[in-house]
Amino acid sequence: MTATGAHQDAAGGPARGWWWGRRRSAVLDIGLGLVSALECGLEGVGFAGEAGVPVPVGVLFGLAAGSVLTLRRRWPIVVVLVSIATTPAEMGFLLGIVGLYTLAASEVPRRITALLAGMSSAAVFLVTVVRFRQEMQRAEEFEPLGWYVPLVALIMTLGLNAPPLLFGLYIGARRRLMESLRERADSLEQELSLLADRAEERAQWARQEERTRIAREMHDVVAHRVSLMVVHAAALQAVALKDPQKAVKNAALVGDMGRQALTELRSMLGVLREEAPAAGPEPVPLAAVGRAAAAAAAEAASEDGPCLDALEELVEQSRQAGAVVELTVLGEPCRYAAEVERTAYRVVQEALTNVHKHAAGAKVVVRLAHREGEVAMQVENGPSDAGAADAQLPSGGNGLVGMRERVNRLGGVFVSGPTDAGGFRVSAVLPAESRDAAA
Known part of the structure; x- marks a missing residue:
């Protein structure tokens, strides 16, 4: 797997200089590295005897090779190459299995993964064939058929390499799917937020349009009727003593215009009056508010006048x-x-x-x-x-x-x-x- 960040500090947050994103990941990798180093160190004793080198050298070689597993998240290719290199020495069982799994689950290109998996399988197959033939020759109990040793080596190779490789491919595909789903969820959340903002803007625009329309209607009704009433009142004041008949006529006109103005105002205010819901208000989505406000504005604009x-x-x-x-x-x-x-x-x-x-x-x-x-x-x-x-x-x-x-x-x-x-x-x-x- 490629680098995922830094390991966490005491407060739980990531610290610089490391590649672990969580403390649990660091503990797991360090633990696997210690177990692998211990295994390879023990197997290094046998390797030293066969290779004819001092035992401490074989143990140190095993410890160094096994501890490479700690780097599996940072450099999975290196871990697999080390496991391939130690296969002839018959050490690094845990190193090979975990290394193949990590390689398959990482973002390493599939061509490189297939190549390294093939090299590892070939190494395991050849070493198994050679070791098995040697054991058969030492035993001298029976002479195996020509196809027996390759078949057993192939079964052992598939048993060792296929499960971690397939499981790693599955985990990698599942991780990528989850990341894709999270990205889509984040994208949908952003889109929903944007739609909510737009719905709120549309609702606000509809409310503003309705307020502007009502203001225009009120201005037209009040300004015109009241202006004529003021003009007639002024004329009434001027002719009240000189021409009582004309004064009466102007007074009647003022009364008629006042009643007309009140009638128009009542009709407009009636549109604004809404009945309160009996069961109490219920939450309404913003989009519905915008549509309702726009529909109310359109309906009010289309009324007879x-x-x-x-x-x-x-x-x-x-x-x-x-x-x-x-x-x-x-x-x-x-x-x-x-x-x-x-x-x-x-x-x-x-x-x-x-x-x-x-x-x-x-x-x-x-x-x-x-x-x-x-x-x-x-x-x-x-x-x-x-x-x-x-x-x-x-x-x-x-x-x-x-x-x-x-x-x-x-x-x-x-x-x-x-x-x-x-x-x-x-x-x-x-x-x-x-x-x-x-x-």
């Missing part, structure tokens, strides 16, 4: 407030998507509200054009009448921004700005079908 049919009434309300408003309709009227008609109505409504706020007494021209595949509207007012009384209506600066957001959301075009005559112009072009509906 003011349409182009009510444009004449809208203009008439401004006329009743004292403004001079001219309405021009071009093309053949037709029905559009509910969101398109409502947006067109709100654009004209907000433009008229801005006239009441910033251009009291100015003449206003409202143009509505029905074209092929789109509807266009334009509200243009002249300069403010200096003799007209200013209603002193506050301005939040959100009217043009809300109109632009409405039009852009449907894929339309919005343009606004002052005119050369000193007035102001608001123009918008909307597709006959909203972009969301087309999608």
